[in-house]
Amino acid sequence: LRDDRHVPTQSHSQQPNHHRDELERAAMARAVELAARGLGSASPNPVVGCVLLDAGGRTLGEGWHERAGGPHAEVVALRAAGDASRGATAVVTLEPCNHTGRTGPCSRALLDAGVRRVVYAVPDPHGVAAGGAATLAAAGVEMVSGVGAEPAERVNAAWLHSVRTGRPYVTWKVAATLDGRTAAADRTSRWITGPEARAEVHLLRAQADAVVTGIGTVLADDPQLAVRALPTRGSPLGPVPATVRQPLRVVLDAAGRTPPDARVRDTAAPTLVLTATEVGSGPDGRGVDLDAVLALLHERQVRSVLLECGATLAGAFVDAGLVDRVVAYVAPALLGQGPAALTTRGVGATIGAIRRLVLQDVGLVGADVRLVAALD
Numbered sequence: 001l002r003d004d005r006h007v008p009t010q011s012h013s014q015q016p017n018h019h020r021d022e023l024e025r026a027a028m029a030r031a032v033e034l035a036a037r038g039l040g041s042a043s044p045n046p047v048v049g050c051v052l053l054d055a056g057g058r059t060l061g062e063g064w065h066e067r068a069g070g071p072h073a074e075v076v077a078l079r080a081a082g083d084a085s086r087g088a089t090a091v092v093t094l095e096p097c098n099h100t101g102r103t104g105p106c107s108r109a110l111l112d113a114g115v116r117r118v119v120y121a122v123p124d125p126h127g128v129a130a131g132g133a134a135t136l137a138a139a140g141v142e143m144v145s146g147v148g149a150e151p152a153e154r155v156n157a158a159w160l161h162s163v164r165t166g167r168p169y170v171t172w173k174v175a176a177t178l179d180g181r182t183a184a185a186d187r188t189s190r191w192i193t194g195p196e197a198r199a200e201v202h203l204l205r206a207q208a209d210a211v212v213t214g215i216g217t218v219l220a221d222d223p224q225l226a227v228r229a230l231p232t233r234g235s236p237l238g239p240v241p242a243t244v245r246q247p248l249r250v251v252l253d254a255a256g257r258t259p260p261d262a263r264v265r266d267t268a269a270p271t272l273v274l275t276a277t278e279v280g281s282g283p284d285g286r287g288v289d290l291d292a293v294l295a296l297l298h299e300r301q302v303r304s305v306l307l308e309c310g311a312t313l314a315g316a317f318v319d320a321g322l323v324d325r326v327v328a329y330v331a332p333a334l335l336g337q338g339p340a341a342l343t344t345r346g347v348g349a350t351i352g353a354i355r356r357l358v359l360q361d362v363g364l365v366g367a368d369v370r371l372v373a374a375l376d
């Protein structure tokens, strides 16, 4: 869009449509980037980005939804564009809202500003009646949906998943050697990956509403699980947030064995220790009931969970079908012994039971490899 070659001399209506489509797809990619700036601060609201284009495809204004209670992405972009938004095209990652919450419906704001065309990626998951597309279309605004839907879905995965399923989106983070070990056999090793990968885990924590661990990890490692040292640069996982919001720390601890002086109980962030008394036992009487844990967290407006635990709890989450995404840091190192990344009962006893994930991204982080993969 910053490229002058894209600035046509014809009016919008005379442009060949494929050129307009190309400009709108590029604007949608930019809107997804803007939306990502809300990761870690917009929750429990969705992350949304918006770009306003003039008839020639030039950017008039940009916006993203920064925090619940703050202005929506469309409104920020309309303010930036001012009077120029009359006749503009709004490119937005999520269908504009139709309800009067704390900030008024975006459908109305777009109409009042004289926007003529709205291109959005993902329909409102609350259903046809909830979104603003029908209102805007009825008022004569040209509506286009589905443009750039995949990256727009991905950036907003936590919120969309919560609305669709009624439970938080769970990312399991794991750091392992090339031979799949997550700790040394004698428990002497603390860090498997390098400082860059470890800093990125703080980014994942900052993006999450809650960080969940098991009592096994608390007793073995005494982790603090708060956001301390963010990386200096963003990554495909998202930008470095401007302001850090500490996640809720959650320990799953059926018998209440979390020591009073465990670091996870310090004042750096709020903490919830969930025992079997509070949430019930797991289906086979072991641990706590994971469905009940996620239901409780959903009720507390937790939309995204980062699971940072050992093989036992990670395996229980996988077996229960409660992991949505894996972020794995693989160090080019061999241990030969020590706990594996995952202990499950359901996966992989025979090759027919192998669990294949959908690879979303691969990258280098310092000397380690980051793999991002989604589960069905």
Ligand SMILES: NC(=O)c1ccc[n+]([C@@H]2O[C@H](COP(=O)([O-])OP(=O)(O)OC[C@H]3O[C@@H](n4cnc5c(N)ncnc54)[C@H](OP(=O)(O)O)[C@@H]3O)[C@@H](O)[C@H]2O)c1
Pocket: 173, 174, 175, 176, 181, 182, 183, 187, 192, 213, 214, 215, 216, 217, 218, 220, 221, 252, 253, 254, 255, 282, 286, 287, 288, 289, 290, 308, 309, 310, 311, 312, 313, 314, 316, 339
């Ligand atoms: N490399 C990494 O990314 C990484 C990350 C974290 C930990 N680790 C390593 O993992 C090791 C600890 O592993 P771990 O397997 O002992 O600990 P864990 O998976 O963190 O915790 C396991 C414990 O969680 C409790 N739990 C509560 N609800 C459960 C449920 N529904 N299903 C299963 N367990 C449930 C159980 O204890 P109760 O029954 O008493 O509740 C269980 O023993 C440490 O050596 C640590 O270094 C590695």
